[in-house]
Amino acid sequence: MAIPAAIRAAIRAVIRTAIHAAIHAAIRFAQVPEFKDFFKPKHHYVAHAPLDILKLGPMRGFWCWSFEGFHQIMKRIAADSNFKGNVCKRIVEVWRFQFGLRYYRK
Numbered sequence: 001m002a003i004p005a006a007i008r009a010a011i012r013a014v015i016r017t018a019i020h021a022a023i024h025a026a027i028r029f030a031q032v033p034e035f036k037d038f039f040k041p042k043h044h045y046v047a048h049a050p051l052d053i054l055k056l057g058p059m060r061g062f063w064c065w066s067f068e069g070f071h072q073i074m075k076r077i078a079a080d081s082n083f084k085g086n087v088c089k090r091i092v093e094v095w096r097f098q099f100g101l102r103y104y105r106k
Contacts, residue, residue, distance in 0.1 A: 018050035 003011075029035055053059060074091050083090040 012054060015050045015054040022046060022050060
């Protein structure tokens with residue numbers, strides 16, 4: 001069953017409003033000093049959920065365990081590298097190297 005154009009436009013408007021609300025909430029969250037160390041990388045996905053729904057449709061079957069597993073890999077890279085400089089940059093470098101090895105081996 002096809003969804004009428006007017007309903008699709010209304011749904012898009014609601015999702016765009018949700019996107020703006022998520023962005024402004026993240027900005028306000030960052031401005032509260034007591035919440036400085038509370039923000040986690042997994043909170044980042046909440047900001048993308050409305051846009052993902054707009055692009056991909058309902059989030060049925062959208063499982064968060066793959067993201068949790070990915071965070072575990074990133075934490076392991078950070079802990080194993082014993083790097084004292086820019087840890088985020090080091091994680092990206094190691095991940096890019098590992099991904100390249102997997103791609104090259106195929």
